[in-house]
Amino acid sequence: IGEVRRYLRDNNSIRVSRSLRDTAYKALQAKEKLSRELQREPNVTEIAKELEMKREDVVLALDSIQDPISLFEPVFH
Amino acid sequence: MRIEFAALAENEAFARSAAAAFVACMDPTIEELTEIKTGVSEAVSNSIIHGYKENPNGTVELECQIREGGKIVIIVRDQGVGIEDVNKAREPMFTTGKTEERSGMGFTVMESFMDRLEVESRAGEGTTVTMIKQLDLSDGL
Amino acid sequence: MRIEFAALAENEAFARSAAAAFVACMDPTIEELTEIKTGVSEAVSNSIIHGYKENPNGTVELECQIREGGKIVIIVRDQGVGIEDVNKAREPMFTTGKTEERSGMGFTVMESFMDRLEVESRAGEGTTVTMIKQLDLSDGL
Numbered sequence: 260i261g262e263v264r265r266y267l268r269d270n271n272s273i274r275v276s277r278s279l280r281d282t283a284y285k286a287l288q289a290k291e292k293l294s295r296e297l298q299r300e301p302n303v304t305e306i307a308k309e310l311e312m313k314r315e316d317v318v319l320a321l322d323s324i325q326d327p328i329s330l331f332e333p334v335f336h
Numbered sequence: 337m338r339i340e341f342a343a344l345a346e347n348e349a350f351a352r353s354a355a356a357a358f359v360a361c362m363d364p365t366i367e368e369l370t371e372i373k374t375g376v377s378e379a380v381s382n383s384i385i386h387g388y389k390e391n392p393n394g395t396v397e398l399e400c401q402i403r404e405g406g407k408i409v410i411i412v413r414d415q416g417v418g419i420e421d422v423n424k425a426r427e428p429m430f431t432t433g434k435t436e437e438r439s440g441m442g443f444t445v446m447e448s449f450m451d452r453l454e455v456e457s458r459a460g461e462g463t464t465v466t467m468i469k470q471l472d473l474s475d476g477l
Numbered sequence: 478m479r480i481e482f483a484a485l486a487e488n489e490a491f492a493r494s495a496a497a498a499f500v501a502c503m504d505p506t507i508e509e510l511t512e513i514k515t516g517v518s519e520a521v522s523n524s525i526i527h528g529y530k531e532n533p534n535g536t537v538e539l540e541c542q543i544r545e546g547g548k549i550v551i552i553v554r555d556q557g558v559g560i561e562d563v564n565k566a567r568e569p570m571f572t573t574g575k576t577e578e579r580s581g582m583g584f585t586v587m588e589s590f591m592d593r594l595e596v597e598s599r600a601g602e603g604t605t606v607t608m609i610k611q612l613d614l615s616d617g618l
């Protein structure tokens with residue numbers, strides 16, 4: 260466990276806010292790529308697999324950026 | 337799943353994340369996830385701002401259920417001031433807030449992002465908003 | 478903030494994310510967040526697996542509070558079978574599960590990742606685990 264702690268400390272002293280944002284942008288890029296490949300919207304599990312991350316971490320990261328779709332778009336057209 | 341939290345503005349982001357975390361196991365797309373989060377945000381912010389006027393002694397309740405076939409049921413409940421005329425409140429652009437800050441589009445947004453929206457409210461007793469959304473499971477692996 | 482959810486294995490990931498989302502507003506380091514998520518995971522999985530033997534009628538409760546100065550208090554509560562001898566259960570490597578699956582290190586992990594761990598339990602009545610962690614707020618990177 261001491262080893263686990265040291266590992267965490269060495270690699271993870273940055274703040275969450277920055278790390279989450281990086282992950283979120285990677286997730287959006289993966290979404291674009293997969294949409295092209297699959298010819299449909301990928302689901303979060305597929306995106307997580309592409310990034311080799313846990314699904315829950317991808318979902319959490321997406322909270323840190325502005326909503327990726329425009330709020331009023333579906334309302335006004 | 338049921339969450340209770342204080343009527344503080346910063347808890348809106350938390351409620352949204354918690355709802356997203358809960359429905360994640362259903363493999364939604366990012367778009368579906370965003371729609372659910374936006375609906376939760378609008379309902380929760382209404383409870384905090386209108387229901388309790390940001391009095392942190394007020395408690396907002398968020399309930400999420402996953403039904404068979406990928407149907408998501410989300411219930412946001414407060415024991416705040418309530419709504420006198422629900423039909424009027426649901427009209428696009430209607431707001432009792434200062435118009436510079438409030439768009440009056442909250443219920444309209446919930447309605448358009450979800451498949452069904454029910455609003456139950458009594459002046460002085462509080463408000464319960466029920467949103468139902470059917471996820472598209474067709475693209476399953 | 479208080480969450481209730483059914484004693485289902487898939488709700489462990491949800492509880493972990495919800496706790497993370499709640500403390501995210503304090504902008505902890507990734508290390509601190511990972512430690513908190515791991516502690517929540519261990520406590521919640523104990524309630525689900527040992528407390529309720531994965532009977533989904535059981536309800537697990539997760540409470541998170543943010544105290545002044547960046548102190549995080551996390552409480553995980555179940556009304557499951559309880560623990561006969563808490564001191565013994567807290568010993569490293571002690572497990573009542575099948576040894577291939579369970580490491581018996583859950584309480585040891587919670588203890589080392591958190592600043593304080595309290596376990597209250599009564600056989601037949603359930604278990605309450607309280608974890609306290611002080612975030613390092615010093616460097617505002």
Ligand SMILES: Nc1ncnc2c1ncn2[C@@H]1O[C@H](COP(=O)(O)OP(=O)(O)O)[C@@H](O)[C@H]1O
Pocket residue numbers: 378382383384386387388414416417418419425426430431432433438439440441442443444463
């Ligand atoms: N939970 C609530 N408690 C009391 N009043 C509410 C609540 N939710 C909505 N309302 C009322 O309905 C109106 C319309 O809500 P909404 O469409 O979200 O627009 P906005 O929040 O921008 O005013 C609000 O201005 C308020 O008067």
Ligand SMILES: Nc1ncnc2c1ncn2[C@@H]1O[C@H](COP(=O)(O)OP(=O)(O)O)[C@@H](O)[C@H]1O
Pocket residue numbers: 519523524525527528529555557558559560566567571572573574579580581582583584585604
């Ligand atoms: N919530 C709980 N309800 C009942 N028993 C528990 C609970 N949490 C822990 N225990 C008991 O304490 C033991 C040690 O727990 P832990 O250190 O997490 O190891 P493990 O989960 O790998 O067995 C468990 O095997 C179980 O007997």
Ligand SMILES: [Mg+2]
Pocket residue numbers: 378381382441442443
């Ligand atoms: Mg509104």
Ligand SMILES: [Mg+2]
Pocket residue numbers: 519522523582583584
């Ligand atoms: Mg354990």
